[in-house]
Amino acid sequence: MSSLFVRTLREDPVDAEVPSHRLLVRAGYIRRAAPGIYTWLPLGLRVFRKVEAIVREEMDAMGAQELQFPALLPREPYEATNRWTEYGPNIFRLQDRKGGDYLLGPTHEEMFTLVVKDLYSSYKDLPVWLYQIQTKYRDEARPRAGLMRGREFVMKDSYSFDVTDAGLDASYAAHRAAYVRTFDRLGFDYVVVRATSGAMGGSRSEEFLASSEVGEDTYVRCTTCDYAANVEAVQVPAPAPVAHDDVPAAHAEKTPDTPTIATLVDHLNEAYPREDRPWHAGDTLKNVLVVLKHADGTREPLAIGLPGDREVDQKRLEGMLEPTEVEPMDEAEFARHPALVKGYIGPGALGSEQASGIRYLLDPRVGEGTRWVTGADTPGSHVIDLVAGRDFTGDGTIEAAQVRDGDACPQCATEGRDGVLETARGIEMGHIFQLGRKYAEALDLKVLDENGKLVTVTMGSYGIGVSRAVPVIAEDNHDELGLVWPREVAPADVHLVATGKDSAVFEAAATLADALAAEGVEVIYDDRPKVSPGVKFKDAELIGVPTIVTVGRGLVDGNVEVKDRRSGVRTEVPVGEAVAHLVGVVRG
Amino acid sequence: MSSLFVRTLREDPVDAEVPSHRLLVRAGYIRRAAPGIYTWLPLGLRVFRKVEAIVREEMDAMGAQELQFPALLPREPYEATNRWTEYGPNIFRLQDRKGGDYLLGPTHEEMFTLVVKDLYSSYKDLPVWLYQIQTKYRDEARPRAGLMRGREFVMKDSYSFDVTDAGLDASYAAHRAAYVRTFDRLGFDYVVVRATSGAMGGSRSEEFLASSEVGEDTYVRCTTCDYAANVEAVQVPAPAPVAHDDVPAAHAEKTPDTPTIATLVDHLNEAYPREDRPWHAGDTLKNVLVVLKHADGTREPLAIGLPGDREVDQKRLEGMLEPTEVEPMDEAEFARHPALVKGYIGPGALGSEQASGIRYLLDPRVGEGTRWVTGADTPGSHVIDLVAGRDFTGDGTIEAAQVRDGDACPQCATEGRDGVLETARGIEMGHIFQLGRKYAEALDLKVLDENGKLVTVTMGSYGIGVSRAVPVIAEDNHDELGLVWPREVAPADVHLVATGKDSAVFEAAATLADALAAEGVEVIYDDRPKVSPGVKFKDAELIGVPTIVTVGRGLVDGNVEVKDRRSGVRTEVPVGEAVAHLVGVVRG
Structure with a gap:
């Protein structure tokens, strides 16, 4: 430790958000060189x-x-697969002195x-x-x-x-x-x-x-x-078609000042109360408009219809459409589709792509026969008793709605069980x-x-x-004192601490360190003469080598202390048996 | 060999200039990915x-x-040491998505x-x-x-x-x-x-x-x-000052049509013959003009005076001036210094920097008291009996003249010996x-x-x-057949070739390969069933593993052949002793 290129820090680095980052910096494993770019110090390496x-x-x-x-690659092969373009700003591009294009x-x-x-x-x-x-x-x-x-x-x-x-x-x-x-x-x-x-x-x-x-x-x-x-x-289980023979014909109703789902639900419960259960957001069909930015530079509007109690999950949406980028539809694009009435958009305006010029994809829950309240394409007006398949159809389905705790498990659904997701x-x-x-x-x-x-x-x-x-x-192997490495990846097998000022202690510790090294055991030996035992132990816990051996006061009785970093269990071992004991511990 | 990711080539790659490059490509060690950028195939790796x-x-x-x-580094530290600029076009620079400057x-x-x-x-x-x-x-x-x-x-x-x-x-x-x-x-x-x-x-x-x-x-x-x-x-040994009391005063002479050193020497031998020895190029003082491009963008003219029988060595010159770049003086720059008469430039025009505005550095051989013929700063005219130190001085010395076989050894010169360089x-x-x-x-x-x-x-x-x-x-370990790796860096210890169609041969070879592997010997086993012995041997020589073992015809007599790739020496070894024999060979 007196010559190992390491310095432990007592304070957390200001830019570290997660325990592993804090501890790897504090224990001297890594240092930041630039945003998202790190140096491995010897322990980390x-x-x-x-x-x-x-x-x-x-x-x-x-x-x-x-x-x-x-790592430095020419553009051409990535051009052939279109990934030079598809990766967008996510890759580092550069030119050589002759102007040739490369990527990392x-x-x-x-x-x-x-x-x-x-x-x-x-x-x-x-x-x-x-x-x-x-x-x-x-x-x-x-x-x-x-x-x-x-x-x-x-x-x-x-x-x-x-x-x-x-x-x-x-x-x-x-x-x-x-x-x-x-x-x-x-x-x-x-x-x-x-x-x-x-x-x-x-x-x-x-x-x-x-x-x-x-x-x-x-x-x-x-x-x-x-x-x-x-x-x-x-993949949300597609519901079986629902019978809808008893559903009245769709009817548009005045729903003044209901541009949001919450205001709509309140209005429905007041103006059109249901006997069996109150209206809720899941009864409404929400239509979300986005714009796809294709790799060739063209833009395409897309409508997504999903139950009103769910948001569009941006990652799921992007995952479905990758490598195409997605962004919310802006005012200018809305203006190009005058049939779309913000807050009151309905399948009437969307219909099929052929009719509206906008592709309309539905959440699988909006299955054949399901019954919805949705916009009537007129300000302050909604359609009630709109039945999917009877009154409207989309251009296909899309898996873009958020997934929630308690949703049905697709595998269980297929196999006739009722499992739910968490x-x-x-x-x-x-x-x-x-x-x-x-x-x-x-x-x-x-x-x-x-x-x-x-x-x-x-x-x-x-x-x-x-x-x-x-x-x-x-992240998975630390406690409040520091890192707790699994043995197979630990930076050393044994962290050997010599405490006090007695030269006999340091001699015994150095002898033990050498003997362990001769057995192929990797040792970090804390030989620092003027550092207090408290600081040495803190450093040992922070660095997190699986076995911490202390040569100190016990030496007068002929013992060293062997501590398991993970369990904290301490064992007194006669100094003469220490090598054999530790080889046994290290080799499992 | 039937599954190893390698293909040997019979033909040299067209872009390979040196034997190591040819052989590493032909033997399947590397492949070119882009100019100066290579892939390690398994053998090469x-x-x-x-x-x-x-x-x-x-x-x-x-x-x-x-x-x-x-490897991807922020600009700032390299800015602090000025190397961001000094490296010029020799480093790869790039920007991240936020416009931050980086280098590789x-x-x-x-x-x-x-x-x-x-x-x-x-x-x-x-x-x-x-x-x-x-x-x-x-x-x-x-x-x-x-x-x-x-x-x-x-x-x-x-x-x-x-x-x-x-x-x-x-x-x-x-x-x-x-x-x-x-x-x-x-x-x-x-x-x-x-x-x-x-x-x-x-x-x-x-x-x-x-x-x-x-x-x-x-x-x-x-x-x-x-x-x-x-x-x-x-470092050219600086000559001891030469006595020049008997050298006449410098005198300009008409030397019509002598813009080159060869024409000048011919003219001197004709018009001013010397008794002791003919004039030669080494008697003339050549003045070479260059322009320094400093890192801050400024340009500075520089004159170099050296014996006319030596060229300026561009690498030595650049080495002396690094990181400043050097280029020949162009016509525009010459025009800015009307005193410089091309082909007839002399110390009269250069003098010291103070006088001419041009720094003038001399080869160490142009020492105190040495006697020269050089330009008289007038077309068709040269100065004879010009003595360094007496008639002109420069602004210092520079080591830019080419070094030649037979030049005096600087160390010997210091120690009083006559050693020469090669x-x-x-x-x-x-x-x-x-x-x-x-x-x-x-x-x-x-x-x-x-x-x-x-x-x-x-x-x-x-x-x-x-x-x-x-x-x-x-480069240092190959012959006309292929690579000849030193054992410590060879891709394997033994190249085992099974020849013929006899399944007993392939069984014995596979057994031997396994037995060697169990001893920690690294084996490339050529198990290809339909490849001729000739092709297998050619591949083995080309790949260049130090020991080539053949299991083939000799097996009926209970022998395998062990060949040393470097010496070509072949030894018949009883199959039962092959493992022990080869372990001995491999471990030296």
Whole structure:
């Protein structure tokens, strides 16, 4: 500790929002170099390398082969797949001295596709699984929580190449199993959830989320079955058609001064009270207007119809429409559609796209036969007893409504159970995708099949946030005193503290440190002569090595103290048995 | 080999200029992603990782501590040291989505200085030696020879921080020793030469050059003593003052149509023949005009006077003036100095800067008392018997003349010997600098000394080209058949070839491969069933693993063949003894 390049801080850094960030800075693991860009100090780098080694071991064990692409990449391959444009402001772009366009790679589908195209030409070469562990770049709008959402970070990304869909399924399954082994070793709680594939294209996709209060991702899990999904991936069970023979014809009614759902519901309960139950927001059909900004620069209006008791979930909406950007419809656009009466928009004005020029997508809950109150396309007027399918139809469905605790579980619904969802928060640590043939088609990756015919290869893409794992492990492994590393990723095995001023203590501690090192045990030895025992213990707890050994007062009785950082349990061990004891502790 | 992600090529890639580049591409170690930007395929990455491990081991062994800075760096620290500007077009610059300026780090003096300033405050904390192994970026004007001069590359850079100059000397010596150990292990011929410190600032500096015909750096070595220096660092021995009492007064003579030195020498030998020896180019004083482009945008004319038998060496000139850029003086600038008569420029027009407005620097050979023929500042006229010190003086000396085989060795000259220099070519693999206090001053890195006084820290900077080492090793370790890796960096220990169609052969080979792997021997097993023995052997020679084992025809007699890739020596080994034999070979 007298020479280790570390300084612990007693105070929390002002810009740290989450415990892991505070502790990693305070304990001297990382330092901020720029927004979302961090430096690994020696202790942090040791943890990072151990995480990296675990990820690499599991990738090698599954038979994936490691290679490494540059981070500085030419524009052309990303142009071919349209991602140069689609990524928008989220990637770093630059020019070289000759004016050539480059980007800092956010992910490498294109490069992997091209290298397989370069080297391979036959079905006999496949499947092949390739990976790299590499520094990647994304110009995040809101870098956050230290290393958790950074702009320079390390990812393991791997890619599978198969001829057949069944092959892709097998490659996907192999990666999924390797990910389970990897995350089991890394030492934090996680959940595997269904996910959307977003800008990556493709079909099947799952996320490995670290369960965490401070996570940015919301996911849902069923309280009854094993269903779990990112909110973006939740598919609301389509209700069975509702009989509507006894529903009166739709009728427009004066509803003065009811531009909001709350005022409308109040008015309905006053002017048109129902016998069975009062009107509530869920009886109303809300029509939300947005504008899609397509990658080619064109803009398209879009209407979303959903129950009035739910908001549009921006992330779900964006997830459905990716890579197209979405923004609220502005006044100028509204003015272009005079049939739209703000606060009183109804299917009359929207109808189908053919009629209105606006695509109209409905929440799955607005199913055949369901009955709604909605705008009558006239100020101060609403339509009552409007029946979906009878009185209006949209141009399709969209999963954009917020998901709430207590919503029906889609899997239970399919299987005839009544399970409900609860929401929780997590941090995306891994993501596996069945990409399919999107990239292979864009970059013309074909191989000869058994019959000598050229076929397009099908791909999977699989990522792990390697640098992100460090704060995620810290988030799940700390207490009020500091970090509490799982042994497999700890920066050292033993934190050895010598206390007092007795030179015999320091000699015994140095001897013990050397003996442990000779056994391959990694030791941080606090040899600082003028630092008080209190400060040394505080530093040891903060740094969070799993085993803290104190050589101090007990030495006169021939003992050292061994403390388990996690449980706090202390054991007196005779100094002569200390090495054997500690080797046993360290090796488990 | 049937599943390894590699394809060997029979043809040389068209863009490869040097053997290492040709072979690394042909043997499937690397692929080009963009000019000067390469992908490591699995075999290449294995070699790279072994090189990296050797560098890391030696840095750790010397007591340096590893950390890691980002590659994407904010402008500010580089602004403080003026390098944001000084690097000119040689660095990649970019802006983030908010318009903030960033660069891709070419070297990290600033960041290391700032982190030490952040963590340390006392002389007791020093010395400290910090390093990183990291991807770096330079926008080279002429990327070359594959990985040898790339735009994205991996360097180990370390930095020492000391309070005293003696401390810096010790830190420098420790690094020098670690570098010798590192390069001894890497397996190529190298030489340590004196160097200039260039844009880095600072004083003492040495380069570790790999001896190579294809190297870009020219260095000189003495044929007598141990002197060796980068040509940029050669200091021409200043001659002792020459007596000139018997030299007649300088006299201008008509020399019509002698704008070049060759025409002048011919004219002199015809019109003014000398008795002792004919006139030659070395008797003339050539005055070369250039323009300096300073970092602040200003331009300054500069005249260089040197013997007419030598050219100005652009690299030496640039090395002397770094970071200022130099270009030839153009017509417009000449027009601004009407006293300069092209082809007949003499010290009359130049004199001292005060008189002419042009700084005039002389080659050290133009010493006190030396006698010259030079321009008389009039067309068709030269001055003869012009004596330096008597008839003209410059504004100082400059080391810009080319260095030639046979030049006097500066060290021998000092020590009274007659050693001469010879030139050779090399590749810069390491560079160690005594930076001194330049960066610490610019970034205000001070610590308290023993007396409680703030003192500025003195620094050293030490680099190794880690990715460059791979082609450099290949350059020094190949033959007409392919690569011949030194064992410590080879992608595998044994290349095992199974030949023929006999399933017993493939079974025996697979068993041997497994048995070797169980012993920790790294094996590439060529299990390809339909590939001819000839192709397999060609691939094995090309890939260049140190030991090639063939299981084939000899198996009926119970033997396998063990071939040393470097010497070509073949040994028949009984199959039952093969594992023990090969473990012995591999472990040396």
